Amino acid sequence: MNSKKSLKLALTILTLLTLLVLTSSFSQASILDTCGSNCVISNNITLTGLNTFYGASFTLLPNASINLSPSQGSVLQINANTINIQGVINANGVNGNNGSAGNFWSEKGGNGGDAGTIILNATVVNVSGEITANGGNGGSGGDYCPAFGLAQSSASGGDGGAGGSLIVYYSNLSFEGNLSLNGGLGGKAGLNHTCYLSHSRNGSNGKNGVFEEHQVFQTLSTVNPQTSTIQSGQTENLSVSEGSGFWSSSNSTIARITSQNLTSAVVEGWFKGTTVITITSGGESIAELPLSLNWTNPLNQYEFGSLTFSIENINSTSISILTNPTFQSNLIILNINDNISLQRVNITLEKIVNEVAYIILTTENPQQNQTAIVNVIPGSLSQIIITPNPAIIQVNSTQQFNATSVDIAGNILQENNFNWNVTNNLGVVNQNGLFTAGFKAGSTQVTASIGNVTGTASITINPGPPNSLLIQPYNPAVQSYSTIQFNSTILDAYDNLINAVPNWTATGNCNNTNNSVTVQASGQCTVTASFQNVSNQSIITIVNQTFYIQGPSNITAGNTSQYQAVYCNETCSAVNASWSGASSNGTFTSTQTGTYTIYAYYNGSTANFTVTVTPATPSYILIPQYVLTAGVPQQLYAYVYDTLGNQVLNATVNFITTPINGTAVIINGYIFGE
Structure with missing residues (x-):
């Protein structure tokens, strides 16, 4: 002691x-x-x-x-x-x-x-x-x-x-x-x-x-334990039996202090290595003591009063007086006896109003240090890291993957007995991590596992080089002065779709803007699409039709559609024609389903147009009555109609039974009486 x-x-x-x-x-x-x-x-x-x-x-x-x-x-x-x-x-x-x-x-x-x-x-x-x-x-x-x-x-x-x-x-x-x-x-x-x-x-x-x-200054005892070896992610409790102070680590990336008080600390290991844990005591200590003071003449606060008080048994190296700045002009320090060797300070104050004086004690303590050594070694397997991640390859190619086992802090472990797998059938991987892609483009994942710990890397398998280019529509016949939109499909050697836009050109009796082509009065137009090393052509045959009908070819029963008669003479425009099978202004309505033909007449020319009328929304169902024989299956039929009485064909109907006398069971559209 x-x-x-x-x-x-x-x-x-x-x-x-x-x-x-x-x-x-x-x-x-x-x-x-x-x-x-x-x-x-x-x-x-x-x-x-x-x-x-x-x-x-x-x-x-x-x-x-x-x-x-x-x-x-x-x-x-x-x-x-x-x-x-x-x-x-x-x-x-x-x-x-x-x-x-x-x-x-x-x-x-x-x-x-x-x-x-x-x-x-x-x-x-x-x-x-x-x-x-x-x-x-x-x-x-x-x-x-x-x-x-x-x-x-x-x-x-x-x-x-x-x-x-x-x-x-x-x-x-x-x-x-x-x-x-x-x-x-x-x-x-x-x-x-x-x-x-x-x-x-x-x-x-x-x-x-x-x-x-x-x-009271206590001498710091040695830290217990003096040397520790812990795994990454584990903790060690350090303490001193005498003294107190603040704990620190020389390298907090190796081991960090997660909690501490004046006599103990909890140290958590992280990266592999050695660090020094230090407890330091001493240094400057400041105590602020607010004293509420009564004065010698409390009956009249406007008269001067004085007060002498003492602070005894002082270990401080400096003492000062601080008052509320608002009243500082009303406070006079008459005497401060700061003879520290006597370990007593007598302070006399004089003031005209009551206020608080703050006695500031500042102490310089001798600094002490005690240390302990903490060695951090890798912990148990926490994660498997696969590289590269992500990987991008082409069909029918290979990618070498590597797996690394690490602990919770990322320290590399020596465990390498990995079990490799692929999450779908787009490729295979061997037990050395070599992945071979199949002939189909898409996305997949490779995994490497040890026990219940699994690492994952994603792979994007892109199509191979372009091998063919298809144009739709192919070699169409179109009406003069009309515009047609072309589409392309670019495939690799394994028929995987390549998401790319080709370069479009048009030659002959036509012109184009990208894949939109407008033809002239007659003749042919050659449309060409090309991408990298592949290309294809579609030849348009221009039909010089001078009179035709425009409008929807399919309508719903009960709905009305508008049709136009178009006459072409170098340019095409809508004309006021006579109609048959439609109203005088070219509208068509039918409440019954079926196929109808409408006609337009203009300047000695006749045009016709076929319209298909389909049922409206289903409205009700008719079910025939059946007399069942026990144990003999009877196929069920139901007839669906829209609000206009048109039968809706190919409608999906679900059957359920409600027993009245006896029971019946429905299986796959057949009813069985019991």
Whole structure:
């Protein structure tokens, strides 16, 4: 045990012995005795006498409070590795009673009670809530009201109680809450209702309390374990038995720290290699202590007052005072005695309004380091990586694939006994990863497996080089001055379709825009499509028809279609012709299905056009009645009709049975009576 730890222990024992003497008459039982090693206080509790907690951690949650009963000398001592004060600790003294008035004499005001003592002893102390240990205020003296004109005086006011003490032992301190250790205010003297001089006085203000901070530096013990070997993805717990600090890794890509506190860390291995894990203690530590201060003349806030308070047992190397900037002009620092060797600072402040002063303690601790070695080796098989991925090849060609087994971090393993497969029949792969494509274009995947771990690579099999080009329509006969659209199909040697656009040309009595060709009055037109090394031609025969009918060749029963008569003489245009089989304006309607011919007459020419009328939407079904013989199948028929009574042929009908007398079963359009 080092000297500073011995000092801390000695101070703690001495403080406890003193407190035991002061509080020997108090009850030792406390709710803290049953709170558990990791104590969390979430409500409001009241304690009396000496109250001590020992455990791993102690937390006072926001909106919760610990109230020391205002008995003289009440003590709260918390001993833990970590202390978090987020709520309120209240150890205020009780206020004194007011004295009573009298005709013969008057009663002095009662003295305020002294505040209690709070001791926090931990490696880490965090205070974000409020700690209050103010002395009780003195009571007012009684008034004197003489009955017989006796020369008496009124009674004096009671003295204020002393402020309490906050004593903190720590290695790391964060104090961002509020702290108030004020002495109680003296009570007012009673009023004297005579002409005689009064010898009574106001009570004295109680002495302000004392904040003590003891920063204990512990020597870091060696890290346990000193050397570790872990697999990728696994973790190791490192810790120190003495001291505390911040953990770091010299190479976080090899092993990284996933969680840590001041005495332990969890290290996760990742990439293969060796790294050094270091715990570092010391360096600059800053504690900010807000003190709510009472002044000597609280009755008139516009008069100057002064306050002297002390911070004792200081390990800090520098001390400064900071006030709210709004009131900084109203605060005068009369004296700062920063003789650190005396381990006591006396500070006198003078101010005209009440405000909070912040005492900043800055400490430079000697830096210490302890290290441990962590070796990371590859872990178990996690993934199989296949390259190349993706791959693009042609039909009837090969692709060599390679597989690599890795762990969770990507470290390469030596496992290579892969089982190769293809997901469909577009090719085959041997057990060395060589894939051979078949003659059909498409997409597939190759897989390599070890146990239940499988890697996948995708393959696109493209068609081979162009081998043939087809043109549709091929050698058509078209009407003069008409336009026709051509389409092409480009195939490889295995009849796989190649998605490509050929170059289109047209020669003869025609012209083209890409694959759209317009012919002239008569003759022939040669249309050529070419792509890379393949080409083909389609020869158009131009029919010099001077009169014809345009319109739809198929209509639905009940619908009406418009037809036009077109006459050609160098150019073609619609003309006003006479009609037969259609209305006078060329419209055609039929409610019955069948094939009809309509005629147009113009300038001595006749044109005809065939129209097919198909049924409308099915509307109802007729089913013949059947007399069934048990066990003898009977084929079922149903007749479907549209709304106009036209039979709808080739309609799909589903049969179901509803038993009335006996039962029947339908199988594949046959009904069986039972």
